[in-house]
Amino acid sequence: MNGDTTGPGTAGGDAATGGRVVVIGNGMVGQRFTEALRARDTDRRWQVTVLAEERRPAYDRVRLSAFFDGVSAEELNLHTPDDGVELRLGEPATAIDRERRVVVTAAGEHPYDAVVLATGSYPFVPPVAGRDLPGVFVYRTLDDLEAIREHARGRRVGAVIGGGLLGLEAANALRLLGLATHVIEFAPRLMPVQVDEAGGAMLRRYVEELGVTTHLGVATTALRPGADGAVTALELSDGRTVDAELVVVAAGIRPRDDLARAAGLELGPRGGVLVDATCRTGDERIWAVGECAAVDGVCHGLVAPGYATAEVVADRLLGGAATFPGADTATKLKLLGVDVASFGDAHGTTEGSLDVTFTDPATRSYAKLVLSDDAKTLLGGVLVGDASAYPTLRASVGGPLPAAPLALLAPAGGAAAGAGALPGSAQVCSCNAVTRDDIDAAIAGGCADVPALKACTRAGTSCGSCVPMLKQLLDAAGVKQSTALCEHFDLSRQELFDVVRVRGIRTFSRLVAEHGRGRGCDICKPVVASILASLGTGHVLDGERASLQDTNDAYLANLQRDGSYSVVPRIPGGEITPEKLIVIGQVAQEFKLYTKITGGQRIDLFGARVDQLPQIWRRLVDAGFESGHAYGKALRTVKSCVGETWCRYGVQDSVGLAVALELRYRGLRAPHKLKSAVSGCARECAEARSKDFGIIATDTGWNLYVGGNGGFRPRHADLFATDLSTAELIPLIDRFLMYYIRTADRLQRTAAWIEAMEGGLDHLRAVIVDDSLGLCAELEAEMARHVAGYSDEWRDVLDDPERLRRFSSFVNAPDVPDPSITFAVERGQPVPAGRARPVAAAAAPDGEAPARRRQPVTLGLPEVRR
């Protein structure tokens, strides 16, 4: 190696003194390095400058494709501002002047005591004619994806050059964008690096069934422009032509080593900045991490080894002695809905290794294990179709098999049995280098569930593929993750639902007698009430059922802080006639109700006493209103934007669909409340992506999003299906809702339900699109029963003296209004009269005085200054 400008430890910038470190590149690994350094550098020895070529701070490139699932750039963000770090976006380094020890950019120079190269890779584009045509893209940055989405607009056919991991991911993206998709791969099989021939064949079958056309064993020789100058076709080496209006090149990556090369640093045999196991180049002030680094001559194209290099350099800059631990090249992916995993010596290149393979055409899975010559040590393997055994197997590489090979590979069999048998040194989470010993220590230290393990060990926080194993290790440690509903039932909500459904149980008393114990409580009673209601077994206030309801359902209104109730009539889609508006105004006037437009596009009337509710509803029902179920764990609102009827951008009738959906699903009781919205174009004024199910109009139909949530933990909904006709949309939503009702936990919104679901969105798709459980017809029939059986709860109460009887303030004085409910006037409307703070609040458990005070809002009065 050449070019040491300083001897070891002669100037500032060594481990002892720190100094200025310039990080070139703010990708995944550059970011991890910066965080790792800042976390360890407690006495702020290093001043950090980060030069970033991209205009955005670091984001999760591994999840890049989620962008097409509707995940926003913000959600992919990895960067948290840190005042000890100067991040210079859009300012790429152009040279490293080792003589003067400055990094040069177009904007100026940055002196350094240390440089960390974290420049990543660039996509390799084969030198074929037409590679610069408009419509030809690579797949590396968010900007690339935005450009692809833009160009895809109005186009119908796309092609991907490259059938590897990245190529298939890009192919899926093109599918999601609605393009008919071709994949061209030079090797004779898909994913040649990861899977073997038989695995590749299984993969190809899956991929083609999804409508992706594969062209294997051929090269692309040229790209041809069409009349508009953009690409329209690919010419292949076998003489054929494939039409494509958009082409993504995913033919491999090359390390970005040009800065290092120009600075006279040595490169690896196949490119990359040559570094030793300490990640240092020949210049002791210059280090390289991530994909641009050729560690002992080898570049690694995955994030886990990249993170390992980042940790090594952070350690070294502070005087540590860390070295690169070696790379785990294991990968598990969900490609086009197919699980594919490969780990260790997947190709059996080790001397004398043995293969055990297993092909099951019925479950369409393929698996191969590579064993040492004595068949005792696991060397590697490939799984296609069913990768449930992956976490266990990967962690067992290099060690004894946790079970007999076939037992491990048999569908869903071995995985669970295996985790407990792993040795303590086995790496459970390879992204974050967490071993079984680490996990066991965390469990012993009190971590009792997966979120706690994540927080405490970082395991499971990157790719997530080790999460099932975290569960198994909790099980193995005897930590019982109880699903019991409460002390009265050992069953989970889902199990209770099935019991009630299958056994036809219709009363709580029978259910608790046969399947539970005790009298029930405020947890299980409303759950059972909701299950009975979801199954369409009659009015919620009939018979024993009335005693199960939370107070809101018991009075079909929302309890307020002063013991009064609010009234929310349904206003489907937020559309209302002037006549109806006037009735609401008159009712509010007559009963002196506080009136407010809600966040759900309807009107809430507050301050009604129990005994006034029937009178108020009499008026409303006569005017054609019905219950809005604001009180129920049920469908709330389907919000709409004004849509194509009026809006100059609208492309579909969003109000019409919102009204139809609200009327279809009104009254549907669920594990938690359900909200929806329909937007008439991609501007999304109805905020559909914050809803449990949201619909956004496209030029030719509707896109369906599921699992959104506002509220406590906001989450954007995931794109679930695209360009549906209304007739296609409805059955999908029917199934979605009924499957949710059947299987979710108590008070689990759809967002949390999908997140907790094993297999996530893909599982959901399998069940309700591909009918993998054979449930679709049943779910639709259940919804059809709900729709046919709907009747307005409030009308039904008004029609029945028995039900009405309950609506009095006092059992012995039905005509006396509740004297505790009194009002003051604020901004011209009644509000609960101020009352002294309740006494018991003074006895809060921690003995703290109640500090909460209502803040007076006195805008317009001059502020008092001291």
Add this chain to the structure above:
Amino acid sequence: MSIATDTYTRRPAADTQGWSPVCPLEKLEPERGVAALVDGAQVALFRAGDELFALDNLDPVGGAYVLSRGIVGSRGGTPTVASPLHKQVYDLRTGACLDLPGVAVPRHDVRCRDGLVEVRLRREG
């Protein structure tokens, strides 16, 4: 007055008043509460299993007269009601809050005679 000390609710009826008739038993729904006005006081009456219970209707934490509208149930062997406002659970027999130490609601005497429910208020001396 402070009802945040449990000596108060544990204390035997100091000044016994007479029993006031409230309503026929069948007006109390099984496993549910109702509110009644007794001498101007709001009382929450519960019929749980074959027992009757009476507590103040005022939720001492939330400060509203709503306890009668809570869900009746049991915890361990104890008959309970959960406040509909913020779900604190109270022992129907003693009025003690099972979730917040030191919090309790006053309880009253209740009985059924000849199909008629009667309440005797317990008031602080």
